[in-house]
Amino acid sequence: MKKTRQLSFRNGARFSTITLLQIATIFDTARCDSMERTGDSHDNHKTAPYSAEGFRLTNALSRHLSWLFGEPGGTRINISKMSFADLELPNPVFTKSVLLEIGFQQCRLPGASFQDATVTDSSFEDAALPGANFVRAYLVRTSFRGANLEGADFSKADLQGVDFRGANLRGAKFAGASMMHADFREADLRGVNTSALNFTGAKMAGAIRDVPM
Numbered sequence: 001m002k003k004t005r006q007l008s009f010r011n012g013a014r015f016s017t018i019t020l021l022q023i024a025t026i027f028d029t030a031r032c033d034s035m036e037r038t039g040d041s042h043d044n045h046k047t048a049p050y051s052a053e054g055f056r057l058t059n060a061l062s063r064h065l066s067w068l069f070g071e072p073g074g075t076r077i078n079i080s081k082m083s084f085a086d087l088e089l090p091n092p093v094f095t096k097s098v099l100l101e102i103g104f105q106q107c108r109l110p111g112a113s114f115q116d117a118t119v120t121d122s123s124f125e126d127a128a129l130p131g132a133n134f135v136r137a138y139l140v141r142t143s144f145r146g147a148n149l150e151g152a153d154f155s156k157a158d159l160q161g162v163d164f165r166g167a168n169l170r171g172a173k174f175a176g177a178s179m180m181h182a183d184f185r186e187a188d189l190r191g192v193n194t195s196a197l198n199f200t201g202a203k204m205a206g207a208i209r210d211v212p213m
Helices: 020-038 049-068
Strands: 004-011 014-019 078-083 098-103 118-120
Touching: none
Parallel strands: 078 098, 098 118
Antiparallel strands: 004 014
């Protein structure tokens, strides 16, 4: 029988369950993808920045999962001033992590969880984050300019000063979110019930939406 570990956070109305096999697959996929992009192989270990940073992040995520589960040797992710641009990593779990001035530009992180995370002064510009979980995340002054955030959940998140210009936010959730000074100019908000949200202080010029504000 496969050993299953269950996280104590919710993704929408469902509990997220991750098996050890799934975790190993996620990390191995990211490492192989990193090697392919740098021309690296198991027999020729290069020190290209992308490969090194990507591999260190997957190791940190593994330790972070152990910390979330309360296991020995677990360490919470708490990093600053690093770049992981162009990284591809499906379903990464950054729940309750601390990420300050981090570059995730053009990353592909479908299904990522940043629930209850602190992510400030960081960049997800042109990144792919469909279905990402940002519930209760503290995202002050972070940029999602041009990002694909279709179906993402920002419920109860702190979005003060966040840059969503040109982002795909179709079907995203913002219930209870703080959006003072957030920038939604030219963003695609179709499928978002904007009439039920408080966009006071937010910039909305050119935003595409179903319900006029």
